[in-house]
Amino acid sequence: MKVTTEKKKPFIDMTAMSDVTVLLLTFFMLTSTFLQKEPTTVITPASVSEEKVPEQNLITLLVTKDSQIFMSIAGDRDSTYSSDKMREEVLKNVVAEYNKKQPNDKKIQLTNADIATFGSTHMFGLPLAQLSAWCKLPAEKRDALLDPVKNPKAGIPIDMGKDVENRNEFQQWMLALYNTSNPNLAKAVKNGKGIAIKADAATPYSVVQVVMDNLQTLKMNKFTLMTALKTEED
Amino acid sequence: MAKEKRYSEKKDVRVDFTPMVDMNMLLITFFMLCTTMIKSQTLQISLPSNEKVDKTEQNKVKQSEAVTIIVDSDIDENGVPTKDYVYYYEGMPNIDDADKDGKIDNNIMKEIEFKGNENGKAQGIRAVLQDRNKQVVEKIAALKEDWKAKKFSNKKAINDSVYQARAKEIRNDSTLTRPVIIIKATPNASYKSLVTALDEMQINNISRYQIDRINGTDSAMMADFLVARQK
Numbered sequence: 471m472k473v474t475t476e477k478k479k480p481f482i483d484m485t486a487m488s489d490v491t492v493l494l495l496t497f498f499m500l501t502s503t504f505l506q507k508e509p510t511t512v513i514t515p516a517s518v519s520e521e522k523v524p525e526q527n528l529i530t531l532l533v534t535k536d537s538q539i540f541m542s543i544a545g546d547r548d549s550t551y552s553s554d555k556m557r558e559e560v561l562k563n564v565v566a567e568y569n570k571k572q573p574n575d576k577k578i579q580l581t582n583a584d585i586a587t588f589g590s591t592h593m594f595g596l597p598l599a600q601l602s603a604w605c606k607l608p609a610e611k612r613d614a615l616l617d618p619v620k621n622p623k624a625g626i627p628i629d630m631g632k633d634v635e636n637r638n639e640f641q642q643w644m645l646a647l648y649n650t651s652n653p654n655l656a657k658a659v660k661n662g663k664g665i666a667i668k669a670d671a672a673t674p675y676s677v678v679q680v681v682m683d684n685l686q687t688l689k690m691n692k693f694t695l696m697t698a699l700k701t702e703e704d
Numbered sequence: 705m706a707k708e709k710r711y712s713e714k715k716d717v718r719v720d721f722t723p724m725v726d727m728n729m730l731l732i733t734f735f736m737l738c739t740t741m742i743k744s745q746t747l748q749i750s751l752p753s754n755e756k757v758d759k760t761e762q763n764k765v766k767q768s769e770a771v772t773i774i775v776d777s778d779i780d781e782n783g784v785p786t787k788d789y790v791y792y793y794e795g796m797p798n799i800d801d802a803d804k805d806g807k808i809d810n811n812i813m814k815e816i817e818f819k820g821n822e823n824g825k826a827q828g829i830r831a832v833l834q835d836r837n838k839q840v841v842e843k844i845a846a847l848k849e850d851w852k853a854k855k856f857s858n859k860k861a862i863n864d865s866v867y868q869a870r871a872k873e874i875r876n877d878s879t880l881t882r883p884v885i886i887i888k889a890t891p892n893a894s895y896k897s898l899v900t901a902l903d904e905m906q907i908n909n910i911s912r913y914q915i916d917r918i919n920g921t922d923s924a925m926m927a928d929f930l931v932a933r934q935k
Contacts, residue, residue: 484721491728498732502739515896517903519747535784662748671896672784675775675889678898686751694746697899 506542506592509616509624510534515671516700523666523696527658529647530696532593533669537677538618538625539640540595543647543655551652554589561588563646568598571636578602587612595625598639631684640681644688662692669695747902751915767795769884771836773829774813774922775897776890785894790816790829790901791929797921799928813929818900833908836883840909843874875911885913888922 503525512532526547532540543560545553562585569577578598584605588594595616596604604615614620628640637645648659658664665685669678685693773792777785793812800809819828826834834841847870850856856866874880887901898915905913 481718481720482722483718484725485719487725488721488728491725491732495728495732495735498735498739502735504739514744515899517745517747517899518906519745519903521746521748523744523746662750666746668744669895671894671899673895674777674779674783674785674891675893675895675898676891678895679889682751691752692748692750694748695899695902696744697747697903699745700903 507613508532508542508593509540509595509613510618512668512670513672514668514696514698517695517697518700519697520699521694523694524658524663527652527655527664529644529655529659529665530593531665531667531681532595533667533673533678533681534618534625535670535673536618536622537673537680538595539628539681540593540616540625541643541647542593546652546654551650551654556650556652556655557591558585558589559650560643560646561585563649564598564642565601567642567646568639580605597623597627598642628680628684630680631687634687638684640684641688644685644690648688648690659690660692663694665690665693666696667693747899747906749902749915766884769882770795770886771833771883772797772886772888772922773901774888774890774918774926775893775901776926777892777894777897779892785892785896788818788894788897788900790818790897791926792816792829792832793925797925799921799924807932808925808928811925811928811932813925815929815933818897818904830904830908833883833885833904833910837908837910839880840874840877840882840911843880844871844909847871847874871909875909882912883910885910887913887915888918889915890918890926 509532512534524544526544528544530542530544532542534540543553543556545551545556549555561580565578565580572578576599578601580602584602587605588601591612593616600615604612607615616624618624626640626643627638629638631638631641648656650656655664667678667681682693685691771792771794773790776789776791778787778789779785791813793814795812798808798810798812801807802809816832817828818830820830821827825831847867851863851867854863857863875882885905887898889898902913902915904910
């Protein structure tokens, strides 16, 4: 006799599962901040300091192992001084300063589209002379130029920084960042919370020292070093 | 007479949620991969201003209070630091060479390590610093017990802020014997070793420390020490 078990399609109720996943999703959406695109991954050294990095009004200086410097700026919560607007303002300031010292044929000319492109870039680090050409490239090429692995010449030019008359580009940028119309950023820089140096643990200290010396020349004596959290048992 | 059925028969409507769950899982994965949950911490430092200070106004560090820490690293052929070293000396550097044999007579430099705690006791450089800053460390430890027992207030926020304020007072109390630490880094030293040194200041509640440049005397002492160590 043939015995055939009747095949029944089992129906699993996924409603509960769906509830759980939606809850998890909401949790992740609310608690998270997006990773910002950075030219290179930097592993910061660990410290026991529990002070958190401020989210607003912060200038981050990224120092790679090969002593290239990138900078990013976080604006105020107030949308008049949003990050994008701050970047655009800083760019205009720095270009105006730069052009003062350049002969006519080397002056940087930027269109509004160039400035908007710069405004939407999280982290920047290239010599100013390459700026206007960089702004006109498609997005992937812009990222490639900022990547220190693909372009060893990336990074903001810096030197010992003792020449106050002819400031190096790093100092020009820092001055432009300091002299924005956003009063909260200037205040943050003054009380030492506005500048954060994010350097890789394996960077030679001499490289970081050059950055610190330049900041000291600009009388920005107080700043913070970004570190990862290390727990220390008592 | 039987009641006539007027309502349309209720049917159990089942919606298959499997695709919905699939989509949600995908979204969760996306959010988990693209976000940062851990925020970076910061270590605040302030450098002395660059302006020329009148020599008479400069307050000299008392010899008995000074400890100089020098951090150094081995570097490989690419210039990447591989191994960190720490040296320290207490008081004034001394490079006298009375018998002219090319060696410093009494080199007070010592080699030590960043070790942290082992079995609840401080090791390496931390033991040295803790010993020098004993009075402050003991007072802070007592304060911490009170803080853990919530003696200042039952509310966490008030308890914390009172603890922070008192701890700061103790750290800056000039009636206690407190050391002055001078941190110096050789050109090869890694950034990590400097941050570790700065971190030890926090751990040991040292309020007076500074980052300085390495000078000729320090280099001479270090060179002499390294030659002596190799023998």
